[in-house]
Amino acid sequence: MKNRMTRIALARRPQGAPVAEDFAFDHMDLPDPAPGEVLVEVSHLSLDPYMRGRMNDVKSYAPSVGIGETMTGEGVGRVVATNDPRFSVGDLVVGVTGWATHACLSGSALRKLDDSLPPSTALGVLGMPGFTAWASLNAYGRPKAGQTLVVAAATGPVGSMVGQLAKAAGMRTVAIAGGAEKCRIATETFGFDAAIDHRAFDTASALHTAIAEAAPDGIDIYFENVAGMVLEAVIPLLNTFARIPVIGTIAWYNELEDSADRLPMLWRSVLVKRLSINGFIVYDHWDKFDTFLAEVGPKVAAGEIAYLEDVVQGIDKMPAAFAALLEGGNTGKLVVEL
Ligand SMILES: NC(=O)c1ccc[n+]([C@@H]2O[C@H](COP(=O)([O-])OP(=O)(O)OC[C@H]3O[C@@H](n4cnc5c(N)ncnc54)[C@H](OP(=O)(O)O)[C@@H]3O)[C@@H](O)[C@H]2O)c1
Structure with a gap:
C-alpha cells in the first residue's frame, strides 16, 4: 500500500536478551510533512548495539525509548515529499528515522548524501560507527608506531575501522573476534596482524594466554568494545602508560541492572559519564x-x-609509629624528631 507505512515500536522492556514480544508492528497512513519537514521513504535501516540500552528505563547519555514509541535508529532513504525548500523529491538522505519504512523529519535533522558510494555506507563505515572509531582512537587511544593495539568485535564497523587506522599508524594490531571465519576476515580483509577467537576459550585465563602470545610486547591500546571476559583477559597484559578508550561493553548489555557484580556498572559509568581515570606516579611529574x-x-x-x-x-x-600510620593512628603528616 503506497500511502501506508510500518513502524516497529517498543512493546515492553526486555528482561535480559530482547525477544519478539518486546516489539510491536504498527501500520498507519503516511503523514504529511509540516512546514520545514521532509517525508523520507527509508531504504536502509541501521541496527546497532546501543539500541539495547535505549530499551531500558535507566538514566543514560541519551533518553530511553518509551513504551509504544518507535524504536530509535538511523536510516537512509529518498525524499518522497518535502516542505523544506532545501530538499527535493528524490534526494538521498540519512537521519534518525527510527525503525520504520517512512519518517517525517525536520529538514535540519537530515544530512544529504551523494550517490557516489552505496547508501548503506552512511550507516556504517562512513556513518556513526566509523566516526566513533576514528574520533575515539585519535582522542583517547593516541596510536603510536611500534606499539600494540587489541580490539574485540574486530570485524564490526567500529573494530574493523580501529584496526585499520591503528595499522596505518604503524601499530601491531590484534583482533578478538567470535569464530574462525571472523578471525580469517579480521586478518585477510582488515589487515590485523593476529586474530583470536574468544569463543574458543572457556576462561579468561586461557584467553589471556592466547592474547599474550599474539601481543608479546604487551598491550598499549586496549580499545574497549565488549568488556566481559575479554577485559578480564587483557588487564594483566596492559603496558605502563597504556590507553583504554571505553566505547562499548556489549558483553554486559543484557545483564540485569541489579546484578551483584558492580564492575559492569563501574565500567559502564566510565563510558556514559565520560569519566577520566588516570594512574599517577609523582616522579613522572x-x-x-x-x-x-x-x-x-x-x-x-x-x-x-x-x-x-x-x-x-x-x-x-619509628616501627610502632609506622604501624600506627597504616591503621590511622597519626593525625597529620607523621614526622619523627630525633
Ligand atoms: N560509545 C559510543 O558512542 C559508541 C558508538 C558506536 C558503537 N559503540 C559500541 O562499540 C561496540 C562495537 O559496535 P559495532 O557497531 O561495531 O558492533 P558490531 O561489531 O557490529 O556488533 C557487536 C559485536 O560484538 C561482539 N560481541 C557480542 N557479545 C560479545 C561478548 N560477550 N564478548 C566479546 N564480543 C562480543 C560480536 O562480535 P564477535 O562475534 O566478533 O565477538 C558482535 O558481532 C559496541 O559495544 C557498541 O555499543 C559505542
Whole structure:
C-alpha cells in the first residue's frame, strides 16, 4: 500500500536478551510533512548495539525509548515529499528515522548524501560507527608506531575501522573476534596482524594466554568494545602508560541492572559519564617541582595554606609509629624528631 507505512515500536522492556514480544508492528497512513519537514521513504535501516540500552528505563547519555514509541535508529532513504525548500523529491538522505519504512523529519535533522558510494555506507563505515572509531582512537587511544593495539568485535564497523587506522599508524594490531571465519576476515580483509577467537576459550585465563602470545610486547591500546571476559583477559597484559578508550561493553548489555557484580556498572559509568581515570606516579611529574614550590611555598609561609604535623620523638618509636600510620593512628603528616 503506497500511502501506508510500518513502524516497529517498543512493546515492553526486555528482561535480559530482547525477544519478539518486546516489539510491536504498527501500520498507519503516511503523514504529511509540516512546514520545514521532509517525508523520507527509508531504504536502509541501521541496527546497532546501543539500541539495547535505549530499551531500558535507566538514566543514560541519551533518553530511553518509551513504551509504544518507535524504536530509535538511523536510516537512509529518498525524499518522497518535502516542505523544506532545501530538499527535493528524490534526494538521498540519512537521519534518525527510527525503525520504520517512512519518517517525517525536520529538514535540519537530515544530512544529504551523494550517490557516489552505496547508501548503506552512511550507516556504517562512513556513518556513526566509523566516526566513533576514528574520533575515539585519535582522542583517547593516541596510536603510536611500534606499539600494540587489541580490539574485540574486530570485524564490526567500529573494530574493523580501529584496526585499520591503528595499522596505518604503524601499530601491531590484534583482533578478538567470535569464530574462525571472523578471525580469517579480521586478518585477510582488515589487515590485523593476529586474530583470536574468544569463543574458543572457556576462561579468561586461557584467553589471556592466547592474547599474550599474539601481543608479546604487551598491550598499549586496549580499545574497549565488549568488556566481559575479554577485559578480564587483557588487564594483566596492559603496558605502563597504556590507553583504554571505553566505547562499548556489549558483553554486559543484557545483564540485569541489579546484578551483584558492580564492575559492569563501574565500567559502564566510565563510558556514559565520560569519566577520566588516570594512574599517577609523582616522579613522572618531578620536572614541575620548582613550579609547585614557587606557587605554593609563599602561601604556606603566609598561612594561606594550613598544614598539620604529628611529631613522634625518637628513632626507637619509628616501627610502632609506622604501624600506627597504616591503621590511622597519626593525625597529620607523621614526622619523627630525633
Ligand atoms: N560509545 C559510543 O558512542 C559508541 C558508538 C558506536 C558503537 N559503540 C559500541 O562499540 C561496540 C562495537 O559496535 P559495532 O557497531 O561495531 O558492533 P558490531 O561489531 O557490529 O556488533 C557487536 C559485536 O560484538 C561482539 N560481541 C557480542 N557479545 C560479545 C561478548 N560477550 N564478548 C566479546 N564480543 C562480543 C560480536 O562480535 P564477535 O562475534 O566478533 O565477538 C558482535 O558481532 C559496541 O559495544 C557498541 O555499543 C559505542
